[in-house]
Amino acid sequence: MAGKKTTLAAIAREAHVGIATVDRVINQRAAVRPETERKVIAAAKKLGFALEKSHRLFETAGKPVVRVKMGFILLRKAHSFYAQLADSLMEQAALYHDPASPPQFIFHDISAVNETAAAITSLSQRVDVIGVLALDNPMIGYAVEEATRRGVKVFTLLSDLSVHSRTGYIGLDNQQAGRTAAWAVERLCRQPGDVGVIIGDNRFLCQETCEISFRSYLREHQSGHRVLEPVRNHEQAESARQVTQALLAQHTELVALYAPCGGVEGIIAALRGSGRQHEITLVCHGPVDGGEMALFDGTLDLMLRHRITEFAATVINTFVSAVTHDSSGFIHVINRFDLITQENI
Template structure:
């Protein structure tokens, strides 16, 4: 294999050979943007960086003073297909921006493993300069985020925001729009008013709290006559989703709608299918989810409010790059779009 030269890197990065020399051999400082361009070009060409350069770059990356990204990501259980699919998409899109010799580091936690999530934030903030996480709005988590921010780490909340804790930004749906859209579907398409069940992952998930509040608000505002029941929790878990859905159907024979802006929706779908009432109960959920196509085609699932995961991953990368190119940037809020999926456009 041909050895990558400074000339090759200069041509790829669109800079002079002297600039490449200054970056790779640390002869003189250059602008962070220029250094990023040189490092990324060298990485694409397969250049073998000196150990001293990697160590030096690592220190700069952790302090947030430019350089390529060192990324840590904390998600909920990979057993739920949504997080597994998103993790693969994010890794693919973020990897080209990672510091040489590093890769995107993932940690997966159960929704209620708050102490473990906080510990992961503490640990990862010692070796990354950018952290993306989804977690319950809990004091331990917020404290860990504040500690990470003091180290110069850019911390982003994903899908569900936290109460203010010095984090850098939020990336995810506009949950008010998502909840009101689901309520509009109920008003316009679900038939005569009846009881409406709501399934959320947890009461401390701010995204789902906003979806539920907005859903209720729309139906109340438009006086649709529906009775919205108190929400039940799936814990973002397929088995629990199945259990609470079965209970909803058994406890409320006149149930006409289920709205599930949560994880573990596969269990909700299976429970409704097994109940024999899929033709009587309108199911609206958030997705994507495993086997959604079959659920839509056989009529168990009526409409899915679906994240565009590739776009969401791209928004995460965009936010990370923006934050690490600004010394003192303002709060970054990027709303990814969603689409409504039915059996006719699946």
């Protein structure tokens, strides 16, 4: 690909980025921020580096060739995680849409099945590709099938759906996440006891997989812990506070809580209010509002934190690729998560 005198190091110096970043862009190994990718490509072209015509960001007259109409269906924006995700998706999509057709976002309550299905149908009439985060419900599945019959690409984000016609899934390996959480509980708890699991909803497949994998690990390693039946918080902090208070009252031998859900702020508040926050190991998914302070004061022990910016970049790049390169196979893209403790915030 490159001319003899043009090295990745030279491109890195010209673009003011690291060599690893240049390698990711030139060889399309992993997603980076669109503005960074554009800067690397501009530097490469300036130095005479021969980019492949198939490169996803190959430019003409300084503008990307691709324009994509995108739609997103996420949970309520009042939840800090989804507000951050929406902002990142909008930022990463900036290069790929006309000013008059920005990405469209619809936010819904986790239990608003009819509204979510209607939103999928509505968006499918106006966009090329849709990213959906929703419960695995037959009505939602039917709406996805109808959208794909119209030729719209539909990706599940973070939580998959049992719909064969979907284009792909982009998110965590939830089996890995659940087993990682169980590994932490096994090692952090000083004695066996009851372990509570708090989820948003039983039909949220990401959380179902996390819970099953969490149980499987502890059973496999004969930890001696008794994993309780999961309780729902509907992804709401106040509901999470209430169900946590109930768990604390009903299970005096509670030693740990696992929360692969939203609304963790309520769990933290309940533990602090009980005075038992240093007796009970809390492992959650994040980011979480106030999560750093909860780690500092010992209420929260371990956070499996999504890499939101990286995830958003992956989503947008996958959308663009799916729209511009017709693929008959299922697209399965896994993003990594970080393990955060009070020692590495």
